[in-house]
Amino acid sequence: MSNAFIAFQKCEETRCIVEAITDDNPNAVVNDQPAMVKVDVPGRLVIKRATVEEKMGRPFDLQELQLYLITISGHLDETDDEFTLRWNS
Amino acid sequence: MQIDLRTVTIKPLRQTFGHLARRMGADKPASRYMEATMDLMPVENFHYRPTWEPQHEIFDATRTRIKMKDWYALKDPRQYYYGAWVQARGRMQETAEGDFDLVDELGLAAAYPAEGRQAAFAVFLPLRHVAWAANINDSFIAAYGYGIAITQAACYACMDQLGVAQYVTRLGMAFGDLDALTAAKDAWLHAPEWQELRRFLEDLMVEKDWFELLVAQDFVLNGLLFPLVYGRFNEKLNASYGPVFSMLTRFQREWHAETVKWIDSVLKAAAADNPSNQAQLGAWVEHWRARALKAIAPVASLAFAEQTGVVLQEIVDQLNARAAKVGIAS
Amino acid sequence: MDMKVAKKLGLKERYTLLTRDLAWETTYQPMDKVFPQTTYEGIKIHDWNKWEDPFRLTMDAYWKYQSEKERKLYAILDAFNQNNGHLSVTDARYVNVLKLFLGSTPPLELMAALGFSMVGRQMVGAGPRVACLMQSVDEYRHFQTQIHSISNYNKYYSGLSEFAHQQSRMWYLSDGKSFFDDAITAGPFEFMVAIGFAFEYVLTNILFVPFISGAAYNGDMAAMTVGFSAQSDEARHMTLGLECIKFMLEQDPANLPIIQRWIDKWTWRGTRKLASVGMMMDYMLPKRVMSFKEAWEIYFEQNGTALFNDLARYGIKVPKCFAQTVAEKEHVTHQSWIGFYMKPNAMSFHTWIPGKEELDWLSEKYPNTFDKYYRPTLEYWDKMEKAGKRFNNLTQPMNCQCCLNTVKYNEPDDPMSTCFRESVYQGEKFHFCSDHCKEIFDFEPEKYIQAFISSNQALQGNCVPEGVDASAPEFNPAEHMVDYWRLDPAVQGDFNGSQDQKNFAAWRDQATKN
Numbered sequence: 001m002s003n004a005f006i007a008f009q010k011c012e013e014t015r016c017i018v019e020a021i022t023d024d025n026p027n028a029v030v031n032d033q034p035a036m037v038k039v040d041v042p043g044r045l046v047i048k049r050a051t052v053e054e055k056m057g058r059p060f061d062l063q064e065l066q067l068y069l070i071t072i073s074g075h076l077d078e079t080d081d082e083f084t085l086r087w088n089s
Numbered sequence: 090m091q092i093d094l095r096t097v098t099i100k101p102l103r104q105t106f107g108h109l110a111r112r113m114g115a116d117k118p119a120s121r122y123m124e125a126t127m128d129l130m131p132v133e134n135f136h137y138r139p140t141w142e143p144q145h146e147i148f149d150a151t152r153t154r155i156k157m158k159d160w161y162a163l164k165d166p167r168q169y170y171y172g173a174w175v176q177a178r179g180r181m182q183e184t185a186e187g188d189f190d191l192v193d194e195l196g197l198a199a200a201y202p203a204e205g206r207q208a209a210f211a212v213f214l215p216l217r218h219v220a221w222a223a224n225i226n227d228s229f230i231a232a233y234g235y236g237i238a239i240t241q242a243a244c245y246a247c248m249d250q251l252g253v254a255q256y257v258t259r260l261g262m263a264f265g266d267l268d269a270l271t272a273a274k275d276a277w278l279h280a281p282e283w284q285e286l287r288r289f290l291e292d293l294m295v296e297k298d299w300f301e302l303l304v305a306q307d308f309v310l311n312g313l314l315f316p317l318v319y320g321r322f323n324e325k326l327n328a329s330y331g332p333v334f335s336m337l338t339r340f341q342r343e344w345h346a347e348t349v350k351w352i353d354s355v356l357k358a359a360a361a362d363n364p365s366n367q368a369q370l371g372a373w374v375e376h377w378r379a380r381a382l383k384a385i386a387p388v389a390s391l392a393f394a395e396q397t398g399v400v401l402q403e404i405v406d407q408l409n410a411r412a413a414k415v416g417i418a419s
Numbered sequence: 420m421d422m423k424v425a426k427k428l429g430l431k432e433r434y435t436l437l438t439r440d441l442a443w444e445t446t447y448q449p450m451d452k453v454f455p456q457t458t459y460e461g462i463k464i465h466d467w468n469k470w471e472d473p474f475r476l477t478m479d480a481y482w483k484y485q486s487e488k489e490r491k492l493y494a495i496l497d498a499f500n501q502n503n504g505h506l507s508v509t510d511a512r513y514v515n516v517l518k519l520f521l522g523s524t525p526p527l528e529l530m531a532a533l534g535f536s537m538v539g540r541q542m543v544g545a546g547p548r549v550a551c552l553m554q555s556v557d558e559y560r561h562f563q564t565q566i567h568s569i570s571n572y573n574k575y576y577s578g579l580s581e582f583a584h585q586q587s588r589m590w591y592l593s594d595g596k597s598f599f600d601d602a603i604t605a606g607p608f609e610f611m612v613a614i615g616f617a618f619e620y621v622l623t624n625i626l627f628v629p630f631i632s633g634a635a636y637n638g639d640m641a642a643m644t645v646g647f648s649a650q651s652d653e654a655r656h657m658t659l660g661l662e663c664i665k666f667m668l669e670q671d672p673a674n675l676p677i678i679q680r681w682i683d684k685w686t687w688r689g690t691r692k693l694a695s696v697g698m699m700m701d702y703m704l705p706k707r708v709m710s711f712k713e714a715w716e717i718y719f720e721q722n723g724t725a726l727f728n729d730l731a732r733y734g735i736k737v738p739k740c741f742a743q744t745v746a747e748k749e750h751v752t753h754q755s756w757i758g759f760y761m762k763p764n765a766m767s768f769h770t771w772i773p774g775k776e777e778l779d780w781l782s783e784k785y786p787n788t789f790d791k792y793y794r795p796t797l798e799y800w801d802k803m804e805k806a807g808k809r810f811n812n813l814t815q816p817m818n819c820q821c822c823l824n825t826v827k828y829n830e831p832d833d834p835m836s837t838c839f840r841e842s843v844y845q846g847e848k849f850h851f852c853s854d855h856c857k858e859i860f861d862f863e864p865e866k867y868i869q870a871f872i873s874s875n876q877a878l879q880g881n882c883v884p885e886g887v888d889a890s891a892p893e894f895n896p897a898e899h900m901v902d903y904w905r906l907d908p909a910v911q912g913d914f915n916g917s918q919d920q921k922n923f924a925a926w927r928d929q930a931t932k933n
Contacts, residue, residue, distance in 0.1 A: 002725030009647050035635045035643060063476065066484045070650040071624055073722055075665075075729070076473045076658050080430045087729045099503065099926045101574035107905060108583040124570055125563040129529060134587040134871045136600040136823075141456050147603055148533075171560040172489045172567075179486025182479050221441035225453075225540065228552055232536040237529070241559060244536055248556050251549065252478035255437045262436075270436065278443060291447040 004045040004074035004085040007038040014068045016055035017047065024048050036070060044086040045074065112161075125170035127161050129237045150235045153300040154369055157362050160236030166354045167347065174245045177347075178252070181340055185256065188336045189263060197333050198264045205330030206264060212322055212392045213260055213334070214273030215283055219314070220254035222290035223247075226306045230299045239303075242351055246307065249344055256340050263337060282387040289384040300359070304370060305377040307352045312408045313381055315345035321400055322392045349411070357415035367416060374412055374419040378405070434475035439468070439545035456541045460606040463671040467544030470666050473658035474550075481553065485560070492564060492648050499641045500571045506930055507638040509705040511576075511923035512914055516633070516703045517642065518578040518768035519695065521569045523595050525562040526586040530599035531614060532558035538607040547666075550659045554615075557652040568645040575926075576919050578767040578910035585767060588882070588904055590873035591695075591759070593823040597870055598692050602685075604866070608667065609681055615660030617685035621726065623653055624718035625693050632708040633700060661726075668733040675734050680862075686738035687855040691822040697748075698755040701781065702773060710784035715748040740855050743831055749785050750829055753793040758827050760800065761812035767906060769914035772801040792834050809913055815874040820849040821856035821867055828852050844868060877903075 006021075008014040014037060021039050022028045024046055031038040039045065053060045062083045074085030103116055108128045110116040135147050145152060150160065157163065167173070192198055227247035234240045261270040277283050289310070296302045319342045323335045360367040382405065389397045412419055428436070445453050457464065498504075508514065532555050539551035573579040586592060602613040631646030667674045697711030727737045760770045773781070778797065781789045800810050816825035830836040840851040844864045851857040860867045876882055877896045880889030884902040888894065900906075909918045 178482040288447040
């Protein structure tokens with residue numbers, strides 16, 4: 001199965017986002033590099049707004065991901081509550 | 090090479106890029122706007138001709154009748170490179186968001202008289218489609234214009250008009266009235282008051298001379314429509330019903346005031362370059378002003394009823410004054 | 420947006436109201452006159468409303484997030500400039516990466532900005548139009564922030580100053596210029612596949628992720644900041660490219676063979692374009708992040724495989740060139756560096772022979788090829804340089820008519836033979852570096868015969884500085900190339916002994932010692 005992935009700049013906010021991803025995606029693999037963090041998940045990766053808000057301790061609009069995003073892999077679906085990347089194969 | 094040992098100052102070998110030093114006549118620091126704009130469009134050694142327009146090169150000054158000794162004389166007095174533009178808009182967005190939030194929080198929309206809302210919606214809401222047309226037309230200038238000074242500014246104007254279209258749409262949303270947006274689209278497509286304006290804009294969508302399009306859309310139409318609606322009509326609504334719509338259309342007013350500086354500067358530089366430009370610009374202003382007046386007269390009637398003639402005359406006088414100031418007689 | 424009504428609408432419905440609901444079918448002018456370019460490529464679109472907007476970004480959100488990114492970015496650039504940040508890079512050879520980058524990349528980002536303005540204007544559907552225009556303005560952001568981040572280096576190092584003048588004249592920038600000229604002169608759908616899909620989706624990570632990490636590894640905070648910041652826009656661009664492919668494939672089965680041919684063509688053209696990026700990774704970064712081979716494996720082979728497995732349901736096959744790119748990944752960077760090394764006086768950046776530890780790193784990363792085919796050449800040249808006979812090849816290279824690279828790649832099955840191909844068209848012979856380039860030419864010869872090949876044009880007298888008469892009897896093109904390029908003498912020659920090397924050492928010394 002192909003991996004969906006997402007990569008962020010490293011900062012306080014993305015530390016929380018990555019924690020949220022590992023909470024909600026049991027097969028997530030986190031890859032730490034200088035200034036960048038990448039998370040791979042086989043097949044489907046989901047970021048849930050509620051989980052991120054819990055980690056950050058403040059309201060969070062999923063569109064704010066744009067500030068930190070470096071790259072993605074997979075078909076994207078975005079709603080008010082979930083940001084999902086998936087490969088269909 | 091001088092080295093100041095005490096302050097760890099190292100002396101630069103040069104102050105700026107070669108093409109900018111030649112342009113300025115001296116090697117001195119250049120602004121971020123200059124670094125981002127001047128002399129950057131490729132001018133030579135193109136590899137292929139466009140399959141979509143083989144009679145021209147990819148970038149081709151002959152796509153317009155206007156001629157310039159230096160296309161970068163059309164520079165933007167606001168000095169908008171991307172960073173400057175987006176930060177300016179970010180500040181405007183924050184203010185606009187504050188206005189929409191306040192109206193919502195204080196229930197000002199619900200408290201606004203129904204009669205006033207209907208009068209306002211009848212004029213404002215179809216303008217979301219006018220702004221969409223402006224987005225299409227400015228994107229043509231961004232695509233086929235000559236020199237980065239023009240293409241960049243037109244690209245920002247094009248995205249700004251999309252923003253205007255979205256802020257107008259949010260007027261309907263702010264009042265919880267999505268049906269009004271549907272009705273406005275229907276009026277845009279079918280109601281007699283809007284057809285001349287729609288025809289005007291669709292005719293601009295097939296105009297091939299990008300500079301003519303700039304004059305018709307950004308100087309003439311915007312120059313009449315914005316003061317008419319976001320200026321005078323708002324004043325009328327304020328007096329009769331209260332300032333809610335003025336608050337919620339603040340972006341449009343501020344945007345237009347700022348954009349006038351750009352468009353006037355561009356026309357002034359083009360008119361000053363040679364008499365042929367000056368004559369051509371004058372002819373375009375004359376032609377498109379007549380058409381624009383015919384197009385907006387019915388919309389003005391919706392807004393001003395028996396005052397229409399007086400208001401339109403004032404708006405036209407203002408536009409003519411601007412034209413005269415930039416050296417275009419029409 | 421905090422409207423109570425608006426919140427009842429989902430993100431998708433709100434976005435529809437704020438974008439595609441603004442559009443209408445024109446009646447006073449026919450739609451095919453307003454949008455005249457949408458049928459000539461043979462692509463059939465039946466229902467533009469089937470377009471799915473992936474990132475649903477309205478202008479207010481765009482301005483909010485982009486202005487925040489920009490504020491941070493320029494604050495970092497200002498701090499970097501104020502603090503002589505350029506002296507923090509690992510070593511002065513790194514600045515040559517910036518010289519090649521400045522020459523090649525901002526001009527192509529500008530072409531992308533202009534190309535997406537064109538395609539944005541020509542797209543009938545509101546959804547793709549908005550996405551294309553947003554990408555256009557993003558590309559203005561990229562080209563300008565790149566120039567701004569490198570501007571300070573221009574004050575202290577040589578080879579950056581004439582990037583604007585050289586963009587259409589310098590021979591080794593032709594591969595990139597022809598790549599984007601090819602895309603922008605094609606129709607809007609081909610442009611979307613070429614740039615939106617092949618470049619921005621399939622290949623983008625090769626260019627940016629290792630390169631930006633390279634900036635981070637080598638102490639260049641300015642480039643790293645600009646690079647990472649730009650990447651967040653790239654995520655939106657990637658989704659546009661992918662959506663465009665899906666949309667076209669779902670609209671009509673007749674689109675499949677056209678799109679497949681474009682995917683094959685542009686994956687190959689992009690691969691050839693990226694050879695010099697690979698060379699930067701393997702040879703020019705003093706502190707290396709990973710090898711080009713490794714980057715190709717992660718970002719092209721694995722990620723590409725995931726993508727093409729997904730697209731198989733439409734009948735799309737893996738690009739024809741896939742296997743060849745995998746075989747070549749162990750060769751192209753070495754061939755490229757060798758090609759550049761031998762022209763020390765004709766480039767706006769320095770080259771050099773890597774030090775022993777660096778050669779050992781290359782041997783380790785390229786166990787199948789480096790020691791056998793390339794290290795001996797580099798070590799031989801090292802000896803020559805130390806003996807005062809630094810190698811300088813004065814002959815003109817042969818260029819591929821299609822990709823404009825010098826013809827220097829090996830036969831797919833034989834690393835000891837250069838790969839040459841040719842076609843005859845209307846009585847004239849044209850040369851190629853590979854089967855794939857020949858095939859691209861053979862399909863559209865009328866287009867590719869137009870290419871401006873620097874070495875040929877120079878010999879024909881078409882590369883003359885202002886004021887020189889090419890028809891004069893004593894005219895010798897070779898004498899005028901340096902002036903034609905406005906090539907700074909300070910950037911000619913090997914890195915060893917260069918003005919950059921001396922200055923950097925003196926300045927850094929002076930900043931750290933008493």
